[in-house]
Amino acid sequence: MLLVFPSIYACSKTPASITLATTTSTYDSGLLGELIPPFEKEQGVTVKVVAVGSGQALALGERGDADVLLVHDPQAEEDFMAKGLGEVRRRVMYNDFIIVGPPQDPAGIRGLKDAAQALSGIARAGVPFVSRGDNSGTYSKEKALWTKAGITPEGAWYLSAGQGMGETLNLAREKAAYTLSDRATFLSQNKPELEVLVEGDAALQNIYHVIMVKGLSGKEAELARKLMDYFTSAQTQERIASFGVEKYGQRLFFPYPE
Amino acid sequence: MEAIARGFVEALGLLFRGDPGVREVLLLSLKVSGTALLFATLIGIPLGAWLGFARFPGRRLVIALIYTGMGFPPVVIGLLVYLFLSRSGPLGFLGWLFNPPAMVLAQTIIAFPLVAGFTMAAVIGVNPGLRQQLLSLGATSWQATLALLREARVGVVVSLVAGFGAIISEVGAVMMVGGNIEGHTRVLTTAIVQLTRMGAFAAAIALGLILLALSFLVNLGMLRLQGRME
Numbered sequence: 001m002l003l004v005f006p007s008i009y010a011c012s013k014t015p016a017s018i019t020l021a022t023t024t025s026t027y028d029s030g031l032l033g034e035l036i037p038p039f040e041k042e043q044g045v046t047v048k049v050v051a052v053g054s055g056q057a058l059a060l061g062e063r064g065d066a067d068v069l070l071v072h073d074p075q076a077e078e079d080f081m082a083k084g085l086g087e088v089r090r091r092v093m094y095n096d097f098i099i100v101g102p103p104q105d106p107a108g109i110r111g112l113k114d115a116a117q118a119l120s121g122i123a124r125a126g127v128p129f130v131s132r133g134d135n136s137g138t139y140s141k142e143k144a145l146w147t148k149a150g151i152t153p154e155g156a157w158y159l160s161a162g163q164g165m166g167e168t169l170n171l172a173r174e175k176a177a178y179t180l181s182d183r184a185t186f187l188s189q190n191k192p193e194l195e196v197l198v199e200g201d202a203a204l205q206n207i208y209h210v211i212m213v214k215g216l217s218g219k220e221a222e223l224a225r226k227l228m229d230y231f232t233s234a235q236t237q238e239r240i241a242s243f244g245v246e247k248y249g250q251r252l253f254f255p256y257p258e
Numbered sequence: 259m260e261a262i263a264r265g266f267v268e269a270l271g272l273l274f275r276g277d278p279g280v281r282e283v284l285l286l287s288l289k290v291s292g293t294a295l296l297f298a299t300l301i302g303i304p305l306g307a308w309l310g311f312a313r314f315p316g317r318r319l320v321i322a323l324i325y326t327g328m329g330f331p332p333v334v335i336g337l338l339v340y341l342f343l344s345r346s347g348p349l350g351f352l353g354w355l356f357n358p359p360a361m362v363l364a365q366t367i368i369a370f371p372l373v374a375g376f377t378m379a380a381v382i383g384v385n386p387g388l389r390q391q392l393l394s395l396g397a398t399s400w401q402a403t404l405a406l407l408r409e410a411r412v413g414v415v416v417s418l419v420a421g422f423g424a425i426i427s428e429v430g431a432v433m434m435v436g437g438n439i440e441g442h443t444r445v446l447t448t449a450i451v452q453l454t455r456m457g458a459f460a461a462a463i464a465l466g467l468i469l470l471a472l473s474f475l476v477n478l479g480m481l482r483l484q485g486r487m488e
Contacts, residue, residue: 019356019437028456048356050437051452064345065355166455189457 017046018223021066023137024164026208027051029184029252031243032070039230045223053164055135061085061213067224069211070231072182073137077209087212087224092231093240094207094256097141099198100169100186101127101178109178115201116149123149126157128177132168133160137206142180145203169194182206184252187244207256232257265463272464284468287445290358291426294365298421301366302373303414307407309374310381311389324378327371332364332424336431339364343435358443360435368428369421376420380413381406415484422476427469446472 026032027049036047050057050066054073058080060066070092071077080086099109099118107125109118122129131153132139146153159177161168165185172179173193183206186196198204210231212224230236237255244252272280309321341347343355343363354360384406392402407414429447436443438452446469453462 024455028452046442048437048439048442050356050439063347064350164455166457170454170457191457 016044016219016223017048018068018220018227019048019050019060019066020068020070020227021050021052021057021060022070023054023057023072023208024051024166025072025138025182025185026070028164028166029188029244031184031240031253034243035231035236035239039227043223043226047227053132053134053136053138054140055137059135061211064213064215067213067216067220068227069213070208071137071211072206072208073140074207074209075140076137077211080211085214087214087216088228089209089211090228090232091256091258092208092210093237093253094205095183095251095253096199097138097180097204097206098183098186098196099178100172100181100191100194101197102176102193103195104176105195105197107178110197112198113201115198115203116145118198119145119153120149120151122178123151123153123157126155128157128159128175129153130159130161130168130172130175130177130179132165132180133162134164136165138165138180138182141204141206145180148203184244187248187250187252208253261459262463264460266467268460269464269467272461273468280465280468282441283444283446283449283465284472286358286443287426287447287469287472290361290432290445291365291422294362294369294425295418295422297362297366298369298373298425299418302370302417302421303377303407305370306374306377306417307381307403307410309378310384310410311403311406321378324371324375328375330368330371331430332368332428333430333434335364335367336434339367339431339435355435356437356439356443358436361432361443361445364431364435365425365428368431369425372424373417373421376417377407377410377414380410380417383413384409412484415480419477419480423473426473426476 022032028051032049036049040047050060052060054071055076057066057069057071058076061069061080062085077089081089099115107122107127109121112118112121131142159171159175161171165181166189168179169181169186169189169191173191210228212228216224237257240253241251241255309317309324339360340355342349343352343360344350345355354363388409389402389406392405393399397405427447429451432445433448433451436445436448438444438448446465450462450465453465
């Protein structure tokens, strides 16, 4: 049995490859589909993209199952670095979180400038709110906002999905509920049943960092460094800036190198 | 309703245009599940046949374990295989995680109890005196076992159908240990999850239809095989 395994292994594995664990937003929005192929071509390597939540991506890095991470959970990332699990961490881009909900806006939060206040409004009205409820950067942000609002969200109106952003948006649409989403995923999904109701609060900023996992050696380390450099290079930053403009009429991500 | 109709149209388009992405996903699904079924057969049929006729202490316990295995949640198998194959796990040195062999391993573990269990049931269903009779007529133990399996062949084919059906449609374990990497470990089921998450329902339906068609064709093939055997 052990003899036959390597045969399919051999035919599916390319000479050099590197594993990038990332959040669902960068993948599902199509951004990585645009950024990764040029890198692969340039370097003659395969980048294996595993799209999970930020928490899971960090966990993959911790176990050594991913070489590079592209994530958006600054607090968790700092803990990761503090524990000595990451070699280098660099800022790549940002966009923002938005609170979306049904156009009728039963909680009356439309246009509020304070995200925490908007969440209080939803809680007070007891209108359904779908939470990611997973270990994602979006969920970390949501929890921080609830803390800021001084509310422990619980009750029948608070639905914990435990799934990715896309599934959470699907759920919010079906339940005519509010949810916190990153702008890129929301725009790429085109859900006319949901509208952006709250945006522009500084607390809603969503910053993405790329992290090289500690303990890599040889070819992997070299490729990981190249991929880090690639994400922060002027050319890639330009691609990030123009991504989605044509399709959605606005930017999905903003360049933000250090 | 509209999304479903559009899915049908898109599915036909994808099939007839021979979309390379779809073909890749389809081929990998067949390759992974086919290989896993092969391993499951190699382990499951001898094990099932043996359990069917052998009498030894602890047999009931082994049978109970096989039955448990038949209903073992695939995600739990995915989790265990993940932890074993993880770079910091005991089998990490193999470098299988997020590669097709990890998926084959997980699917083999899911399928072999089904193959063994159904084979055992089929063998038990054969006249219990047959083996004794063959042995007394001078057949070797090996020949007697083969004859027994030949008698039970219809049930043995059912065991393969059950095993294949369980793994081709499985999503949790392959998602965990394969990682759903495009062009590398993405199979029909994980692609459907991905597309649904992205809100691309029509394409998801298209792949769903392909999966259904595949499942149907395989079952049809097995039935014909069975018919020829009867």
